[in-house]
Amino acid sequence: KAGVTQTPRYLIKTRGQQVTLSCSPISGHRSVSWYQQTPGQGLQFLFEYFSETQRNKGNFPGRFSGRQFSNSRSEMNVSTLELGDSALYLCASSLEAGSETQYFGPGTRLLVL
Amino acid sequence: AQTVTQSQPEMSVQEAETVTLSCTYDTSESDYYLFWYKQPPSRQMILVIRQEAYKQQNATENRFSVNFQKAAKSFSLKISDSQLGDAAMYFCAYRSPLSNFGNEKLTFGTGTRLTIIP
Numbered sequence: 001k002a003g004v005t006q007t008p009r010y011l012i013k014t015r016g017q018q019v020t021l022s023c024s025p026i027s028g029h030r031s032v033s034w035y036q037q038t039p040g041q042g043l044q045f046l047f048e049y050f051s052e053t054q055r056n057k058g059n060f061p062g063r064f065s066g067r068q069f070s071n072s073r074s075e076m077n078v079s080t081l082e083l084g085d086s087a088l089y090l091c092a093s094s095l096e097a098g099s100e101t102q103y104f105g106p107g108t109r110l111l112v113l
Numbered sequence: 114a115q116t117v118t119q120s121q122p123e124m125s126v127q128e129a130e131t132v133t134l135s136c137t138y139d140t141s142e143s144d145y146y147l148f149w150y151k152q153p154p155s156r157q158m159i160l161v162i163r164q165e166a167y168k169q170q171n172a173t174e175n176r177f178s179v180n181f182q183k184a185a186k187s188f189s190l191k192i193s194d195s196q197l198g199d200a201a202m203y204f205c206a207y208r209s210p211l212s213n214f215g216n217e218k219l220t221f222g223t224g225t226r227l228t229i230i231p
Binding site: 106 | 146148150155156157158159160163165204208217218219220221222223224
């Protein structure tokens with residue numbers, strides 16, 4: 001069974017632009033979570049989606065948003081990019097909402113210049 | 114809110130030896146899940162082992178085992194017969210119980226970088 005896939009793997013943007021990252025969960029998994037990883041803040045939870053609904057949201061500004069489609073694929077969007085948004089964005093999928101184990105994708109590395 | 118602490122930023126071990134990585138956590142919940150994830154240079158986060166708090170028996174997965182001390186809120190990872198491929202960043206993570214609706218996110222520690230010496 002294929003793992004979690006994320007596209008693109010690498011991205012370079014400039015301040016003020018917006019970006020959309022995509023995540024396809026493991027087949028049959030219906031819950032998708034997003035995390036931001038930076039050297040300074042470590043791994044921080046962004047949000048979780050299940051059945052196209054956001055179930056949980058971390059402490060990030062409104063510039064960070066996401067959505068989930070009927071096939072469980074998820075996208076996250078960051079508008080008005082700031083230098084501090086440079087990070088590795090990790091997507092994780094789990095079988096159901098609240099399932100105890102999350103499986104991670106390879107991540108998207110975003111660099112904001 | 115739950116917190117996870119990994120007090121060892123870096124560890125090293127000789128190949129074929131045993132190493133233990135430490136993790137402590139703080140929570141007021143009685144039921145929860147604990148995980149160790151491994152992040153090699155590829156940055157892919159890989160699940161190493163999982164422990165349910167309601168289980169007294171320590172989890173094991175081949176060369177990996179945990180020492181789960183619920184009262185002490187301690188969750189250490191033991192790697193036996195260390196191999197070069199074990200070199201990675203190791204993260205301890207906490208997840209609230211399924212009954213804590215809408216709050217089942219993973220809370221991570223800051224990580225321990227493990228180096229394997231040939």
